[in-house]
Each structure stands twice: as C-alpha cells, then as structure tokens.
Amino acid sequence: MSAPGRLRQGIIGESAAAITLATALHRCGHVVTMASVRDAEMAERLDALAPGVRAGEPGDIVAGCDLVWIAADDARVGEVARELARAGAIRPGILIAHACAGIGLEPLEVAESQGATVLAFTPLAPLDATSVSVARLSGMALAVTARAPFLPIAQALATEMGAMPVTIDTDEAxxxxxxxxxxxxxxxxxxxxxxxxxxxxxxxxxxxxxxxxxxxxxxxxxxxxxxxxxxxxxxxxxxxxxxxxxxxxxxxxxxxxxxxxxxxxxxxxxxxxxxxxxxxxx
Structure with missing residues (x-):
C-alpha cells in the first residue's frame, strides 16, 4: 500500500461511475496507480481527475493493486471477473469492486471463490467521471453491498468518498x-x-x-x-x-x-x- 491504511487502486474498463468513485478515493489518499481504459475520452477524464495514472494490462493491475474496480458495463462485469480468474490473476485478500446498478455481488462470485473480497456500489444519481460528479458525491446516498464480515470496509470507503452509505443485500440491488x-x-x-x-x-x-x-x-x-x-x-x-x-x-x-x-x-x-x-x- 502507498501509506498505512491507504489502498493502491486499479481500474479495468471505462465505466464513468466506477472512475468517479475511484478518483473520489484518490483525492483522500487511496491512489489510483494503474488503469486499463481503452476509450480515449474516458482516459482523458481519468487523467484530469488523477494525473499520472500508468496504463497497464488487467493482470498487471490485479497483481499491483489492493483495490481493483471492474469498470465494465453491467453485462460484462462477470465476464471480466471470469477472465481474471481463468488467468490465475486473483489472489486472496484483494478487494474487487464494481459500480454497476442493480446487479449485486453475483457477477463477482467467481473472484470471491478464489479468495477476493468483493464489493458492489450502486450510485443513486448519474456520475460522469468529471470533477462535478466527484463533488456531487458529497452527501449523496450510495448503496453498498458486501458480505457481512466485509461490510464495514464498503461503508468506510463510501464515507471516505463523501457519500452516505446505504446498506442493501445483493438480491435487493x-x-x-x-x-x-x-x-x-x-x-x-x-x-x-x-x-x-x-x-x-x-x-x-x-x-x-x-x-x-x-x-x-x-x-x-x-x-x-x-x-x-x-x-x-x-x-x-x-x-x-x-x-x-x-x-x-x-x-x-x-x-x-x-x-x-x-x-x-x-x-x-x-x-x-x-x-x-x-x-x-x-
């Protein structure tokens, strides 16, 4: 980790919501270190919010980070998790999260089966990976989902983003x-x-x-x-x-x-x- 209690974050994909949440954490010390963002416009937005993020392949991002955001759309979150699992990239204890609305933890269960701690965040307002959307998180309700032992982690991260965590079960997403x-x-x-x-x-x-x-x-x-x-x-x-x-x-x-x-x-x-x-x- 970059400092005691601070997480090295990585981003795989172009989800504006996930990039917004990751960069909100970046601003309070959980540094985004690597990203695999193929969309040019979204890469520019990420660079504006978190300058100096290195480009990396998904396997390298998982190997070098403590918290990995699967920033795919909701139909592909599970596919990306399965690709990482098949490649043997997932290690026990790593945090893997998504910010897609309405899908809960189910798409991440393959990562969970290999020892990852999985988290789901559901923004309750549109987030577009700009400084305005990062500021909008202040006081905004953010639905969080995690297994019971790890729920405090999800709640703490949401609070650090400036949001108000609202706990929901995975099937209530x-x-x-x-x-x-x-x-x-x-x-x-x-x-x-x-x-x-x-x-x-x-x-x-x-x-x-x-x-x-x-x-x-x-x-x-x-x-x-x-x-x-x-x-x-x-x-x-x-x-x-x-x-x-x-x-x-x-x-x-x-x-x-x-x-x-x-x-x-x-x-x-x-x-x-x-x-x-x-x-x-x-």
Whole structure:
C-alpha cells in the first residue's frame, strides 16, 4: 500500500461511475496507480481527475493493486471477473469492486471463490467521471453491498468518498436500481412539465416555487400527498390503481398498464409487494 491504511487502486474498463468513485478515493489518499481504459475520452477524464495514472494490462493491475474496480458495463462485469480468474490473476485478500446498478455481488462470485473480497456500489444519481460528479458525491446516498464480515470496509470507503452509505443485500440491488430509475425518469418529466406550465404564465424562476414544494414533500414522508386529497379523490385514485396490473412483477394478472403516471404508483406497490414476498421466503 502507498501509506498505512491507504489502498493502491486499479481500474479495468471505462465505466464513468466506477472512475468517479475511484478518483473520489484518490483525492483522500487511496491512489489510483494503474488503469486499463481503452476509450480515449474516458482516459482523458481519468487523467484530469488523477494525473499520472500508468496504463497497464488487467493482470498487471490485479497483481499491483489492493483495490481493483471492474469498470465494465453491467453485462460484462462477470465476464471480466471470469477472465481474471481463468488467468490465475486473483489472489486472496484483494478487494474487487464494481459500480454497476442493480446487479449485486453475483457477477463477482467467481473472484470471491478464489479468495477476493468483493464489493458492489450502486450510485443513486448519474456520475460522469468529471470533477462535478466527484463533488456531487458529497452527501449523496450510495448503496453498498458486501458480505457481512466485509461490510464495514464498503461503508468506510463510501464515507471516505463523501457519500452516505446505504446498506442493501445483493438480491435487493435490482429493486433499489428500479426505485432510483423511477425517481430520475418520472420526477424529471414532472418537473419539466411543471416548469413549462409556470413559464407559460410568465413565471421565470420556476425553481423558486418548485424546490420548496419538493423539499416539504420529502420531509413529510410517503403518503403525505394522498393525505391532502379529499376522501372522494382518494377513492378515485385507488379505483384507478386497482384497474392497473403490471407485468412481469404481477404474474397473476399481466394485463397491460393503461396510464403512464398511474403506472408509477402501481409499480411502486408491485415492487414493495415483491420485496416483501422475497423477504418472507428467506
């Protein structure tokens, strides 16, 4: 290691999220020493965030580093781990991590079987390997997944990045990813719609109106909006949701959904029910 308690990091691949997390750690002393980044633009971003990183082959990176980020897309994380395992590159005690949303530890199990300590981090906001995205980590929720004995390592690394670690089980990773996707996609659409409506009536600074509304709703907690509806409006809302069925989570009635906004509420219900069933089956 470069200093007591400091990790030598290596990066294999071009995932912007993994590069962002690695360079956030680089700034607090866990130095990125080697990388195999074939995409020219992403290599330039890495050089801007962590100047002086040496290029290296994956086997050399694993041999020379304490923490290796498999910075591939989610479909290739397992493939890269298997390639390293077949090459005999993985040694006991090395930390191997990915930052892909929704896939948990399963793709890294082949590395784990050879003695590696495997970690998964799920950023809950887009990260694009720029100084802005590194700064965005400050106070941001970061889902962390690890086997119980190594969970404190994952939590400590997330905290050093400046993020707020949120612990999830490996099989809950897809649910967390879907929840974040819903928030990013649908809240963004609704905010754009609200901003346009306000602009249409001459309100230039829509954010000044919308931001306090969002903040008050988040502090009020789930269900706060429904509680402000009249009993008649709540009855209409529930009747509408009762007519909506979602596939594939609702396997008993795969009737297609009929309303885009109601789909969001119904999908949340389906996800919560799915997660409750999974937990009850353990």
């Amino acid at each position: 897809p649910i967390v990813h879907e929840a974040a996707r819903l928030a990013l996609t649908h809240v963004g659409v609704l905010l754009d719609a609200a901003t346009r409506l306000l602009g249409a009536v001459g309100v230039d600074n829509a954010a000044a109106i919308i931001a306090p509304l969002l903040e008050s709703h988040l502090h009020a907690g789930p269900g706060a909006v429904a509680e402000t509806l009249t009993p008649q409006a709540q009855a209409r809302l529930h009747a509408r949701l009762d007519r909506i069925r979602l596939s594939p989570l609702d396997e008993d009635d795969p009737e297609p959904a009929t309303d885009a906004l109601a789909d969001v509420a119904a999908l949340i219900d389906a996800l919560e029910g799915h997660l409750s069933r999974e937990r009850g089956a353990r």
